[in-house]
Amino acid sequence: MGLNHAPLLPVSPIWYQIGIIPLMAMTLRVDDEMERALSALAEAEGASRQEVVRRAVLERYERSSHVSRVDESAGRLADRWGDVLRRLGDA
Numbered sequence: 001m002g003l004n005h006a007p008l009l010p011v012s013p014i015w016y017q018i019g020i021i022p023l024m025a026m027t028l029r030v031d032d033e034m035e036r037a038l039s040a041l042a043e044a045e046g047a048s049r050q051e052v053v054r055r056a057v058l059e060r061y062e063r064s065s066h067v068s069r070v071d072e073s074a075g076r077l078a079d080r081w082g083d084v085l086r087r088l089g090d091a
Contacts, residue, residue, distance in 0.1 A: 028053065 042049045
């Protein structure tokens with residue numbers, strides 16, 4: 001009768017095998033006001049508190065880069081059309 005061995009399990013974590021980068025842990029200290037707001041948002045959105053914070057940071061990041069692009073574009077347009085805009089303003 002042969003030995004009955006359990007199947008071999010992979011040595012590396014599953015996230016490594018399927019190419020998913022693990023999340024980094026972070027401690028976020030909040031005051032009572034932020035605690036209440038975060039809990040209310042999580043409940044209203046049906047999301048975890050972590051997901052609410054994640055969305056807020058990414059939204060702020062996106063908005064920030066958008067403002068920078070608009071400022072750069074406005075500067076280029078002002079350089080090109082500034083004299084025309086000044087003459088229209090004097091009319």
